[in-house]
Amino acid sequence: MKTISHCSEIGTQACRLVVLEGMPGAGKTTIVEKLAAHGCPVLGEYTTGVGATVALQDHPGVDHDDAHQANWTRKAAQARHLLAAHPAVICDRDWLSALAYAYSTGDTALLQRRAIWALEGLKDQRLLLPEVYVVFDLDPVVSLDRRPQATNGHPWSHLHPLHLLRVFYRDPARAVAAHSPVLAELIRSRQRRHLSGHDPRSVNLVAVRAAVAP
Secondary structure: OOOOOOHOOOOOOOOEEEEEEEEOOEEEEEEHHHHHHHHOEEEEOEEEOOOOOOOHHHOOOOOOOHHHHHHHHHHHHHHHHHHOOOOOOEEEEOOHHHHHHHHOOHHHOOOHHHHHHHHHHHHHHOOOOOOOOEEOOOHHHHHOOOOOOOOOOOOOOHHOOOOHHHHHHHHHHHOOOOOOHHHHHHOOOOOOEEEEOOOOOHHHHHHHHHHHHH
16 A cells, blocks of 8 residues: 655655654643744644644534544645655644544444544545654543643543543554554554653653654
């Protein structure tokens, strides 16, 4: 299967797409903001059509599924554009979050649909396979404590879905293997580095910078 994951398919320079994934409240967005402030090419969790980061309060509602899925494909196109000009691009979440959400709800039918969607998106290059996933762990109780803005309408505002989410991120390939063995192998083929959201963000920032280096 042809998927874009290396710059040899995009341009002539060696480059890396590094995606930050993991538990909400673990510090991903803060690190992306710090990297952006230092001139690193980044993509926020949700982006506008021109690549600007959408403020948290303006994210699509939990039931606006089409808007969420469109965000992942839009960001893939924006990442491809940036990768043509930069040696590395850092992305705050990608399509893996769509699978993580489905797993966290316990909805196996939704997870299967999203696994099929992700595999098709990688096949037709609407989605990208990153070089590296940096996965942030965090205790679910701490996740809630750090997000006073979390609303009851979102599953990640409750402990049980957060516990399931944590299970997913410990081994995403295993979580989707029953629904798409091919997708599981693609996820497994990526470099994956695990960081703790309990560590100082300055420490994790250094670790993310190291992940960006080839």
